[in-house]
Amino acid sequence: MEIVVWSPWIAGLAIGLFVIFHFWLMGKPAGCSTGYGNFCGLIFKKVEYFRVGEYSNLNNSRLWFLIGIPFGGFLSTLSSPEPWHFSFDMGMYDTIFPQTDAGRAIWLILGGALLGFGARLAGACTTGHALVGGAMLNPPSLLAGTIFFVSAFITTRLLFGT
Template sequence: MSIEIWAGWFAGLCIGLFVILHFWVMGKPAGCSTGYGNFCGLITKKVSYFHTGEYRDINNPKLWFLIGIPLGGLISALMSPEPWHLSFDFGMYNQILPQTDAGKAIWLMFGGAMLGFGARLAGACTTGHALVGGAMMNPPSLLAGAVFFMSAFVTTRLLFDAF
């Protein structure tokens, strides 16, 4: 069975429409790093670093937005005609990640924690800065988005040129 891939222009249009729809329905910009911080804040109530903004409880739209990301992926996988299975196959990244499944899992958890820390430090994630802040033409968000993508480009080139 072949995999259908959306055209880049169509996927970009859908993402842009989602950003507008989310702002229209919720009255606040989309973004998941605040939800991540709020989730950590619910677990570690004594660490004030994670308590951001007005949302500090379970009735938090950004927290539900964050929960919806993996939930939507799970629903999509379960509705797929192909059988679903857990895999640690990362394509071209297999050359630079550890070879054992446990090593990959540890590396990815560390990377995810660093992404969360960086997003909290920057005041938003790539969704918040590049998509929402970019759509609003917010200068700090445009700069942050440019730095995010340029650092990802440089890091990828360094990793794959070194191997």
């Protein structure tokens, strides 16, 4: 069975158009980290770190944007010609992750929590800084995007030596 993959330039153009369309439609830049913070704020209501004024309730666009990401992935799996199955198969990361499913789940949850904390601390996630802030030529976002990609490159070199 052949897997159909979008051409990178079409995918990049689609992401760029989405960023522009989102800003035009919502009047705000796209980004997931605020939605993540809002979600955590709904769970941990007493933690000041997660309270963000108008965004601390269910009726905000960034929270719905965050919910839409896994929903879009679910719709994609429904349209896939191959049957969907739950798996912790991580490809090349299998060599560095623990071998048990419980161990992998712990690492993935810990990594996701650290990613969310870091995005909140940096004021935005990679989407907010690199895509939206980069498109607006915002100097702090350009610096943050550069740091994200350089640290990812260095981490990959350290983990895999390639």
